[in-house]
Amino acid sequence: MSKEFEIVYEFEVDATPEQVWDAITSGTGGWLWPMEFDGEKRVGPFGSTLTNFDPPHRLTALTEDVGFPTQSLNQIDETIEPRDDGRRAWVRYVHSGIFTDDWDNQYDGARKHNAFYLHTLREYVVHFAGRPVAFATLNGPDASTAADAFGVVGRALGLADDIEQGARVRARGPEGQLLDAVLDFRDPYFIGLRTDSTLIRFFGRNHWGAPVGISVHDFAPDADAKTNELAWQNWLDGTFA
Missing domain, CATH: 3.30.530 (Alpha-D-Glucose-1,6-Bisphosphate; Chain A, domain 4)
Known part of the structure; x- marks a missing residue:
C-alpha cells in the first residue's frame, strides 16, 4: 500500500553557506556521487525538476517518476542559512515522497542512509571543500x-x-x-x-x-x-x- 514519508534533519557546520551550496550542487562526487544541476533549465539529477533553485539558500528537487518498484515520488528540499556573520551555515534537509511497498524497511533504510550522507557532507565541506576528486x-x-x-x-x-x-x-x-x-x-x-x-x-x-x-x-x-x-x-x- 502506498504511503507518504518525510525525513527531516537539521544541523550546523563550520563552512559558509556558499561552500555548502557548492558541495550540494557541484556534482563532483566529493561527498555523495556525481550529480548535475541546471538552474536555468530547472533540471536536477535523475530527471528531477528543480522547483526551488535560489543559490545559496534554497534547493528543491522533485522526481515524479522515480523508476523504483518501491517508490513513486521523491523530493529533496534543502534550506541553508548563515550563522556567525556567514562564517558558518545552518542546514535544514527534508527528504519526502511516497513508498509504494515494504514501507517500514524502505523508510528505515532511507532515514539511516540520509544521516550518514549528511555526516559525509559535513566532513567534506570542513576538510576537502573545493578540491578535485x-x-x-x-x-x-x-x-x-x-x-x-x-x-x-x-x-x-x-x-x-x-x-x-x-x-x-x-x-x-x-x-x-x-x-x-x-x-x-x-x-x-x-x-x-x-x-x-x-x-x-x-x-x-x-x-x-x-x-x-x-x-x-x-x-x-x-x-x-x-x-x-x-x-x-x-x-x-x-x-x-
Missing part, C-alpha cells in the same frame, strides 16, 4: 548480503568492537595497506574513514537485503578512480571469499 563506488558479492556481513567488514578493516567514533586508527586496506585514518563515523550500519586525502565510506546495506557497498572519494593530486575501484573491489570480494 576521483570518485569510485562498488558493491560486494552476494555473500555480503548475509545478516552478519557488516561485522565481517569491520573485522577485515581491523577495527575492534570497542573503537569509538572519532578515534585515530590504522585500518587494513587493499593488499594489506595500513591506512592512517580517523574513524569519523561508526554505527552498526555504516563506517566512515577519513585520511589526509580520502573519505572512504562503508555501507552495511545487508541490513536491508542488499550487498555491502563502498564509496571512495579521493582528493589526492594523482588519484585515479578506476585504480581505487579495482583495489577496493578485490578487497571486498576477498573479504567474502
Whole structure:
C-alpha cells in the first residue's frame, strides 16, 4: 500500500553557506556521487525538476517518476542559512515522497542512509571543500548480503568492537595497506574513514537485503578512480571469499 514519508534533519557546520551550496550542487562526487544541476533549465539529477533553485539558500528537487518498484515520488528540499556573520551555515534537509511497498524497511533504510550522507557532507565541506576528486563506488558479492556481513567488514578493516567514533586508527586496506585514518563515523550500519586525502565510506546495506557497498572519494593530486575501484573491489570480494 502506498504511503507518504518525510525525513527531516537539521544541523550546523563550520563552512559558509556558499561552500555548502557548492558541495550540494557541484556534482563532483566529493561527498555523495556525481550529480548535475541546471538552474536555468530547472533540471536536477535523475530527471528531477528543480522547483526551488535560489543559490545559496534554497534547493528543491522533485522526481515524479522515480523508476523504483518501491517508490513513486521523491523530493529533496534543502534550506541553508548563515550563522556567525556567514562564517558558518545552518542546514535544514527534508527528504519526502511516497513508498509504494515494504514501507517500514524502505523508510528505515532511507532515514539511516540520509544521516550518514549528511555526516559525509559535513566532513567534506570542513576538510576537502573545493578540491578535485576521483570518485569510485562498488558493491560486494552476494555473500555480503548475509545478516552478519557488516561485522565481517569491520573485522577485515581491523577495527575492534570497542573503537569509538572519532578515534585515530590504522585500518587494513587493499593488499594489506595500513591506512592512517580517523574513524569519523561508526554505527552498526555504516563506517566512515577519513585520511589526509580520502573519505572512504562503508555501507552495511545487508541490513536491508542488499550487498555491502563502498564509496571512495579521493582528493589526492594523482588519484585515479578506476585504480581505487579495482583495489577496493578485490578487497571486498576477498573479504567474502
